[in-house]
Amino acid sequence: MTASYFRPSVDAMTGYTPGEQPKPGTKIIKLNTNENPYPPSPQAMEVLRTIDSEWLRRYPHPFADDFRHSVSKVFDVPYDWVMVGNGSDEILNVVVRACTEGERKIVYPTPTYVLYKTLAEIQPTEVVEIPYNENFDLPIVELVRAKGAVTFIASPNSPSGHLVAIDDLRKLASELAGVLLIDEAYGDFAEESAFPLVREFDNVMILRTLSKGYGLAGLRLGFAIANPALLSGLFKVKDSYNIDAIANAVGTAAMLDQDYKNQCVNKVKASRSKLAAGLTKLGFKVWPSQANFLLVQPQIDAESLYLGLKAQGILVRYFKQPGLADKLRITVGTDEQNDLLITALSSLLVEMK
Structure with a gap:
């Protein structure tokens, strides 16, 4: 067997796992890696x-x-x-x-x-x-x-x-x-x-x-x-x-171009509040956030809900690790994207109960 080419610390590590990145042009609502939903300046x-x-x-x-x-x-x-x-x-x-x-x-x-x-x-x-x-x-x-x-x-x-x-x-x-x-x-x-x-x-x-x-x-x-x-x-x-x-x-x-950046940030912050309210109404525990995402805890299995959303073309982030395995991190999208997410979640919650 060929000896490893790498340092022991590199052999032992698993490496960073980025969020899923679909190919450009893929029809998907991408709420998993905290990108800004609005274009650059x-x-x-x-x-x-x-x-x-x-x-x-x-x-x-x-x-x-x-x-x-x-x-x-x-x-x-x-x-x-x-x-x-x-x-x-x-x-x-x-x-x-x-x-x-x-x-x-x-x-x-x-x-x-x-x-x-x-x-x-x-x-x-x-x-x-x-x-x-x-x-x-x-x-x-x-x-x-x-x-x-x-x-x-x-x-x-x-x-x-x-x-x-x-x-x-x-x-x-x-x-x-x-x-x-x-x-x-x-x-x-x-x-x-x-x-x-x-x-x-x-x-x-x-x-x-x-x-x-x-x-x-x-x-x-x-x-x-x-x-x-x-x-x-x-x-x-x-x-x-x-x-x-x-x-x-x-x-x-x-x-x-701070004016443009601030306009986009203010839209995201307003959408964050609306999304938090919608998720709370669905029974999710929602942690207060000052970022462009929300950490939430559903009433049902988080991994199953993540997979259910993925099957419908909506990506959110699921961390299979202690303290987070029962939670999801959801990037704040546009109001339209967030509404589609709420609709999909409403259906999945009924199906999975």
């Missing part, structure tokens, strides 16, 4: 239509400075406080590679974004998972006691949708010796951001993405905001030209 699309071939012939800017300056303008920070990634996932990967190793641990509360664990397994580094209680209160004492080189806090969290209070994050940042990475992938849909903490603490990093609020999941563009002293080590680890010229240009236009 018209200004961003105009840039895409006028791409100069010279941009593609040359290497792109190594730090995506046009996009960094657009973030600087919108968030009112110096541009050298901004790092750009090929999706926010790349920045997570860079942080793990730069800051953790062996006993230099990764710490986070669970349930949360499962990629954190996958990245730790790839490194490999020790992981400490601390369960949330039923109210999703931040376990500050336990997180500090774990002494992580990096502590990840997703806020709003996935799959729960809850927002961690900035005062709790401030207390955590003040007591941690390592890096506190606050993952605000869904921050555009929330009522509050932890952004002020990057000015207060040099160990705090805020992570954002254009995949959710800006409707650009296919572009793969994210960014971090932190003190330049924290970013300096990360720049050593990132790929030389990690942001392509098209993403830099299109992302810059989208970032500067």
Whole structure:
């Protein structure tokens, strides 16, 4: 038998499992991977239509400075406080590679974004998972006691949708010796951001993405905001030209078109409230959410309901893992899509009882 080509940690891991991605053109209602149901900014699309071939012939800017300056303008920070990634996932990967190793641990509360664990397994580094209680209160004492080189806090969290209070994050940042990475992938849909903490603490990093609020999941563009002293080590680890010229240009236009982004976000938030009310009326337990999705618990078997919806051309997310196996995560779609979901669920609930 041929010996493995891979490191033992890679052989042992299962890898990250993305949500189902049907082929383009497939007639399906896709409510499983938290994409924005609305198209990107018209200004961003105009840039895409006028791409100069010279941009593609040359290497792109190594730090995506046009996009960094657009973030600087919108968030009112110096541009050298901004790092750009090929999706926010790349920045997570860079942080793990730069800051953790062996006993230099990764710490986070669970349930949360499962990629954190996958990245730790790839490194490999020790992981400490601390369960949330039923109210999703931040376990500050336990997180500090774990002494992580990096502590990840997703806020709003996935799959729960809850927002961690900035005062709790401030207390955590003040007591941690390592890096506190606050993952605000869904921050555009929330009522509050932890952004002020990057000015207060040099160990705090805020992570954002254009995949959710800006409707650009296919572009793969994210960014971090932190003190330049924290970013300096990360720049050593990132790929030389990690942001392509098209993403830099299109992302810059989208970032500067805040009016359009905010219009789309407000529509999603309004639809989120309507969808939550409809699901509650059907007997689902619905957790309060400040993201573009809802965590819900049906009265019948969650996996069977997920499969029943899939058979009708509606995809939602089912996690077959402890604490989530009786729940579904449902992305907020357009009002029309959400109405079709409610209709399908009403029929399935009758059939499956």
